[in-house]
């Protein structure tokens with residue numbers, strides 16, 4: 016039944032809201048009842064009065080109290096977004112995560128009985144916004160980019176900055192920028208002021224720790240009022256483990272869930288793990304142990320089909336056992352400054368359930384439990400499709416118990432209904448970035464006490480609950496930090512600095528960050544942008560920089576796109592950039608395996624590979640099979656290096672090209688040892704980047720057909736130079752080149768290279784196609800990876816003559832050489848771009 020256009024009781028009581036602008040809302044009964052139970056609805060009046068009387072308001076409330084879904088509705092009902100009111104602009108809500116932006120916009124549209132155009136979302140590469148949009152959910156990166164064109168945010172009547180407690184980099188920047196926006200608006204002349212409508216800022220946090228926003232005099236002149244929403248939180252009993260298990264928290268988690276499911280009364284289980292790979296493993300184990308079979312599945316498939324499917328599955332399984340036995344987590348970089356997918360973006364795995372912890376295959380743990388009922392197991396992480404994510408909100412099927420296995424996206428962004436038991440591994444995966452070495456790595460570490468308490472709190476939403484912490488109270492007390500360190504203190508920020516520069520924020524060093532980052536880090540980001548030609552020597556944004564800033568990808572990649580376009584290589588560069596963004600699609604364990612004896616360090620390359628390496632019971636047959644697979648793996652690698660044997664990045668291009676040429680099948684992936692999910696992601700990203708290029712550069716002719724012709728010899732040469740231009744700050748030189756040592760090498764093993772920034776000693780990674788070749792003098796690398804040595808990954812051989820051209824200012828060479836290009840007419844332009852770099856450079860880079 017519908018609430019016949021009648022305002023609900025709470026809203027009608029407003030003293031502050033002008034009746035004339037009040038917007039009637041139709042909500043169905045169920046929704047209305049559910050929302051009336053939310054603690055925030057009791058505070059509607061206090062919140063709306065505070066908003067009406069203050070430019071900035073802070074709202075604190077437990078996860079699940081209704082902040083994200085209700086505050087936009089309060090504003091909407093009070094006339095915000097209403098074209099005829101005093102506040103006609105859009106109601107904007109920012110989220111650090113894409114998942115939340117999408118699912119929350121859907122939820123609010125549903126609660127308000129409005130269309131997806133009216134309550135819409137905008138995330139990287141995807142949007143439902145339209146001229147009709149009244150409420151818009153977006154990632155904070157999206158709003159940051161909008162700020163570049165509209166610094167006064169004149170489109171908006173209100174901006175809600177959600178999940179501010181997470182202190183994501185973008186949230187921090189946003190809060191800083193918004194404080195400037197308010198200042199600027201205050202400084203406008205009366206006439207100008209009359210032209211734009213007032214803007215309200217609402218900062219929402221799931222914790223009470225907001226002093227960085229209220230006490231920081233640089234930020235807001237007047238400390239904003241803080242409204243605390245007292246959520247009913249039922250007591251949660253915390254159970255610590257007696258001792259803290261070693262690295263293998265998956266088995267520990269598995270055991271705990273089994274115990275809960277077989278022994279404890281009904282109620283949903285929420286498990287916190289660190290990443291997609293772990294989640295897939297645990298989901299699989301749990302589904303095997305407590306199978307839930309969809310009722311009508313059999314009716315849809317004839318018996319014969321079923322059997323066939325089983326046989327195929329079994330065969331596939333066998334191969335996968337071999338393939339994934341030691342497969343390490345694949346690290347990928349989310350290059351968009353727009354979205355915070357960091358701790359979840361670590362592994363673009365093959366289909367979500369492909370990884371299997373082989374050592375548990377013969378374990379009795381895996382025997383199906385007949386007595387306990389079925390467990391309805393759902394994964395939840397940000398790379399999961401939206402459709403799959405929304406399943407966690409639906410009630411589990413009759414007779415089953417819900418078990419959600421999630422990353423910390425379930426910590427505060429999404430409230431899963433009906434959770435009574437929380438199992439917390441205590442860990443979190445975070446991207447770390449070393450300021451001095453430039454080395455970037457994903458690190459699984461203990462979460463903070465504040466986070467652990469948030470996780471525990473998830474069990475007390477609907478009734479008393481239990482939280483099982485898989486670590487001891489001693490570890491919690493001694494090793495957990497009080498709060499999570501704000502992201503700005505852990506992340507590479509050149510993309511953000513470029514965005515800030517393109518918003519004409521020139522003094523990044525004095526920007527009102529809630530907690531200002533290291534000056535070094537900021538200066539270093541500015542330096543990189545100067546090397547890339549995005550900033551001039553005064554730190555001002557250049558023409559090239561502005562063009563680069565329009566691309567929502569890492570600055571070095573946008574530079575590659577721009578130069579690629581000028582050299583007739585755009586489709587190839589789009590493919591390369593997509594592949595580099597998604598991460599290496601090649602299944603890697605054969606490298607590790609083959610070098611087992613000679614490269615001890617590589618064995619430890621990733622803890623996970625060790626963790627998954629329990630292949631004790633391998634029988635001879637399997638060994639033979641592995642041998643065969645390994646051989647064909649190397650054949651494939653060789654095949655893809657055929658395009659150009661001096662660049663790992665061109666090998667990537669080759670596999671992308673071949674994949675599309677063959678029609679993008681899983682069969683191709685299987686026989687080429689690449690992960691289908693990664694290839695699909697690359698395919699998707701290519702389409703998206705192609706769109707972006709089309710949108711940003713209307714005149715440019717972009718190839719929309721995913722099938723490309725292989726590049727010509729000249730194009731290959733140009734491609735390598737474009738790669739060099741994009742990674743110009745990541746050149747390494749073989750030790751001894753400068754002294755003109757006459758030492759000869761048969762392979763690159765143990766050949767020392769020296770990096771440009773830090774003069775660190777680095778080595779070519781065994782997965783590189785250059786590893787077994789004669790060591791080149793100059794290379795550019797995509798990234799450094801630190802184990803006991805520092806390894807270069809994604810290596811491309813560079814001719815020294817290119818360096819003089821592409822990184823003229825970085826080194827001093829005697830004779831600059833022309834950039835090879837297929838179109839000599841376009842040379843002039845490209846030169847301009849290639850030359851935009853200020854001077855810099857340690858002395859040892861001088862070659863004569």
Ligand code: ADP
Nearest residue numbers: 077078079080081082083084085122408430432
């Ligand atoms: P907060 O932002 O304070 O953490 P939310 O507004 O996200 O709270 O959630 C309020 C309530 O709405 C929670 O109980 C949550 O489970 C419910 N909810 C949110 N999204 C959905 C959805 N898509 N389907 C069903 N319930 C939802």
Ligand code: MG
Nearest residue numbers: 082083427428
């Ligand atoms: Mg919320």
